[in-house]
Amino acid sequence: MKVSLIGFVLRRVRQSLWRLLWTHVLTSGTMAMTLFVFGAFILVQANLDHLLKGWGDQLQIIAYLKKDVSTEAVQRLISRVQSFPEVERVSHTGQEQAWRDFQTALGAQSSLLDGLPRDLLPASIEVQIKSAHRDSPVVEQLAQRLKDEAEIASVEYPQEWVERLALIVLAVRWAKWIVGGVLFLATFFIVGSTAKLAVLARQDEVALMQIMGASEALVQAPFVVEGMILGLSGAAISVGALWGVFLILRRQLSALGGVFLWTGDLQFIDPAAGLLIVAIGWLLGAAGSLFSLRSFIRTWKPLRGAA
Amino acid sequence: MIQLRNVSKTYAPNYRALADISFSVDKGEVVFLAGPSGAGKTTLLKLLFREEEPNAGQVLVDGIDVTQLRSRGVAQLRRKIGLVFQEFKLLSQLTVLDNVALAAEVIGVSKAQSRMRAHQLLRDLGLKERSGAKPAELSAGEQQRVSIARAVINDPMLLLADEPTGNLDADIADETMRLFLKIRDHGATLIVASHDFGIINRYGTRILSLERGALVDDLCRTGGEDRRP
Numbered sequence: 001m002k003v004s005l006i007g008f009v010l011r012r013v014r015q016s017l018w019r020l021l022w023t024h025v026l027t028s029g030t031m032a033m034t035l036f037v038f039g040a041f042i043l044v045q046a047n048l049d050h051l052l053k054g055w056g057d058q059l060q061i062i063a064y065l066k067k068d069v070s071t072e073a074v075q076r077l078i079s080r081v082q083s084f085p086e087v088e089r090v091s092h093t094g095q096e097q098a099w100r101d102f103q104t105a106l107g108a109q110s111s112l113l114d115g116l117p118r119d120l121l122p123a124s125i126e127v128q129i130k131s132a133h134r135d136s137p138v139v140e141q142l143a144q145r146l147k148d149e150a151e152i153a154s155v156e157y158p159q160e161w162v163e164r165l166a167l168i169v170l171a172v173r174w175a176k177w178i179v180g181g182v183l184f185l186a187t188f189f190i191v192g193s194t195a196k197l198a199v200l201a202r203q204d205e206v207a208l209m210q211i212m213g214a215s216e217a218l219v220q221a222p223f224v225v226e227g228m229i230l231g232l233s234g235a236a237i238s239v240g241a242l243w244g245v246f247l248i249l250r251r252q253l254s255a256l257g258g259v260f261l262w263t264g265d266l267q268f269i270d271p272a273a274g275l276l277i278v279a280i281g282w283l284l285g286a287a288g289s290l291f292s293l294r295s296f297i298r299t300w301k302p303l304r305g306a307a
Numbered sequence: 308m309i310q311l312r313n314v315s316k317t318y319a320p321n322y323r324a325l326a327d328i329s330f331s332v333d334k335g336e337v338v339f340l341a342g343p344s345g346a347g348k349t350t351l352l353k354l355l356f357r358e359e360e361p362n363a364g365q366v367l368v369d370g371i372d373v374t375q376l377r378s379r380g381v382a383q384l385r386r387k388i389g390l391v392f393q394e395f396k397l398l399s400q401l402t403v404l405d406n407v408a409l410a411a412e413v414i415g416v417s418k419a420q421s422r423m424r425a426h427q428l429l430r431d432l433g434l435k436e437r438s439g440a441k442p443a444e445l446s447a448g449e450q451q452r453v454s455i456a457r458a459v460i461n462d463p464m465l466l467l468a469d470e471p472t473g474n475l476d477a478d479i480a481d482e483t484m485r486l487f488l489k490i491r492d493h494g495a496t497l498i499v500a501s502h503d504f505g506i507i508n509r510y511g512t513r514i515l516s517l518e519r520g521a522l523v524d525d526l527c528r529t530g531g532e533d534r535r536p
Contacts, residue, residue, distance in 0.1 A: 004417040205398055211356065213386035213461075214413035216378045 005218055012222035016198050017229070024230060027194040031234025031284065032241065034183040035277050039242045041176035042273045048169045050267050055165065059134055061143050061157040064122040069151045077151045078125060086133035086142050095123045122153065184284060191230060191288025195223045196296055206297070219297055224289045231285025235278040242269065308334040308465070308496050309355065314364030316350055316520075324350040325361070325520045332498065332513075334464075337491050339507045340500040342517035348500035351517070352467045355498070356388050357381045369464065386414050389458030389495070393470035395450045397442040397457075403429065404438040407456045414461060421460075428456040432486070448479035452486070459490055466490060468499045472506055484510045 017024055063081075065074065074092060082090045093101070098121040103110040127146065129139060143155045199206055209219055250266040269277075309332040316325040325347045332338050340348040353359040354366050357373045366373045373384055397406050404425050411421035429438050432452045442450055451471060458466060468487065472480035484506060491497045501507055507514060516524035527534050 002415045004412070005415055007418060008412050204396070208396060208398065208409070209413050211358070211385060211390055212410045212413050213382045213384075213388075215382045218413060 005221075009218070009221045009225060012202075013225045013229070016202060016222060016226055020194075020198055020201055023194055023197055024226070027190060028230045028234045028237070030190050031187055031231060031281060032237035034180075034187045034284075035235050035238035035281055036241050037183055038176065038180040038280070039238055039269060039273075039277050040245070041172060041180065042269050042277075043242060043246065045169060045172045045176060046267050046269055046273070048165065048172060052165050052169055055158070055161070059129055059139070059158065061127040061129070061139070061146060061155055062124050063127060063146045063149075063152045063155045064124045065151055066153045067122065069123070073151055074123070074125075077149060080149075081125065081127055081146065084142065084145070086129055086138055088128040088130045090128070091126045093124050093126065095119045095121060098123065184280070187284055188288045188291070191227050191285055192292025194230070195227055195289035195292050198223055198226060199293065199296065210297075216297070220290065220293050223293055224286055227285035227287075227289030228282055229285070231281035231283070231288075232278065234285070235281030238281070239274055239277055308332055308336070308369060309498075310365070310367040311351075311354075312365040312367075314354065314361045314366060316347075316354065316359060316361050323520050325354075328364070328520075328522050330515060330522060330525060332496060334496055335491065335494060336513060337488065337497045337510070338499070338513045338515060339511040340498065340517060341502065341504070341507050341511075341514050343502055345519070346502075346517040347520040348502075348517055349469055350520075352469050352498065352500055355465070355467060356385055356390065386461060387464045389461070389463035389466040391451070391454050391458045391466070391468040391471045393473040395442070395447075395454045395474075397450055397453060399442055402439050402441060403434065403445070403453050406442065406453060407460055410457045410460045416461075424460055425456070428460055429453075432456055446479075447474050448476075448482065451475060451479070451483055455483070455486055455490075459495075462493075463495055466495050466497045468497070470501055470503075471499060472501065472503055477505070480506055481509070 065077075069077075078090050078092060081087055096118065099113075099118050102121060103113060106112065127142070129142065133139075133142075139157060143157055146152055146155050206219060246266065246268050253266055311328050311330055314325055314328045315323070317323050328347075328351070340351060342348055350359060354361055355368060355373070357376060360374055368384060369387065371380075371384065373381075376384060397403075398409070401409065404422060407425035407428060408418070408421035411424055412418060416424070426435075426438065429435055432455070434449060434452055434456070437445060437449060442453065445453065451474070455471075458468075466487070471487070472483055475483060480503070487497055487499065488510070511526075512528050514524070514526045514528075515522060516526070525535055
């Protein structure tokens with residue numbers, strides 16, 4: 001397209017945006033709502049991923065020791081377990097330490113333990129697993145090997161919870177694209193209808209341009225640019241709204257403290273996800289207009305009249 | 308310049324607008340399409356600038372069969388054709404100057420160049436003082452002159468006018484026709500559809516008469532004599 005025509009297109013866009021201001025505001029608002037829902041899924045997914053990673057980092061197997069195991073035997077056990085390729089670190093909690101930890105955890109209610117023997121709780125070793133080996137089968141195999149050790153009475157590990165959360169993350173990831181896809185499709189047609197309304201509002205001008213020899217691209221360009229502007233403004237509004245919701249949620253969650261095993265601060269969507277929302281808005285706006293106009297303008301005969 | 312070969316056009320469901328029309332027009336000719344309303348004059352003009360396509364036959368403009376053109380070719384064809392309508396078809400929200408300049412802008416002429424050409428044309432047509440006015444502020448004759456300026460701003464080789472004097476009184480209609488003849492003198496071929504036999508008799512050098520979609524007469528007037536090709 002010639003440079004002189006770019007100015008022509010931009011003037012037409014400005015006039016059309018002004019002429020159908022409220023229609024464009026509504027379309028941009030619809031686009032913003034759609035992208036907000038999509039962005040909300042990304043936000044939830046990002047934070048569940050973050051939570052999962054936090055839990056994964058803390059993933060450890062607790063092996064409770066039998067009562068009459070000697071200190072030397074415990075040291076030999078720790079050395080053996082430490083030599084397993086999947087193991088990052090092994091730490092030991094004696095019966096006395098376990099008792100003190102339990103008292104600390106009970107806080108003001110620690111008096112409940114008064115009168116109970118201090119060797120009530122078993123000693124244990126905590127086995128931290130290397131991040132590359134945190135898959136379910138590896139953890140299960142390691143737990144089984146620990147169970148087979150003569151000094152160990154029982155083992156516990158939170159693998160099931162991690163797997164459930166991973167499943168939820170997967171569900172959110174799919175829901176994002178399924179729900180987003182349906183909303184995108186609806187928005188695509190709404191943008192297309194807005195483009196048709198814009199054409200009808202300027203049908204005399206479009207008809208004259210056509211009969212004066214304007215190219216198909218020039219006739220369609222102002223409406224496609226309008227669609228892009230609607231998409232970009234909708235995306236900007238949706239990211240802004242997400243940011244607002246994020247700030248409110250972060251304040252609420254920090255007031256709740258460590259409830260729900262929250263392992264860190266709430267995360268906002270990363271820049272790549274923000275760009276994805278903007279790109280989808282831009283693409284929906286441009287493609288929605290272009291797709292509906294291609295057939296509409298080609299088959300349209302504005303100069304109907306007497307034969 | 309223009310050739311129609313056995314052209315027919317039927318509108319759905321079964322309205323025959325043109326039936327087996329054949330004729331040719333040479334470069335620089337002034338041709339009137341005469342006939343009552345519904346005779347097929349407007350349809351014939353629409354075939355020439357590819358607003359409509361025939362059901363049968365060939366329409367050649369400047370050696371090109373316009374029925375075979377695709378979108379880009381249609382745009383190129385229309386850049387060589389100027390159009391004047393009975394109801395002027397000026398854009399009410401634009402000034403007179405912008406209405407005229409628009410025709411040049413849409414084919415890629417810069418805004419400054421388009422406005423300069425439009426200014427010149429409006430001055431030649433005696434509308435210099437009205438260039439900043441909106442179409443609604445003009446008389447019918449002035450609006451028609453603006454639409455003629457718009458039609459000729461790109462120096463078309465073919466000027467098509469559909470009932471150009473239909474909304475004008477007799478004096479203004481004569482003035483408009485004299486303007487068309489001046490344009491013809493610059494080398495354009497002119498085809499005017501009209502049912503105003505006063506105008507046709509005064510200015511017609513070749514008259515194609517249509518009735519119910521059929522070409523019933525092809526009359527040439529030269530040196531006060533009528534002959535049929």
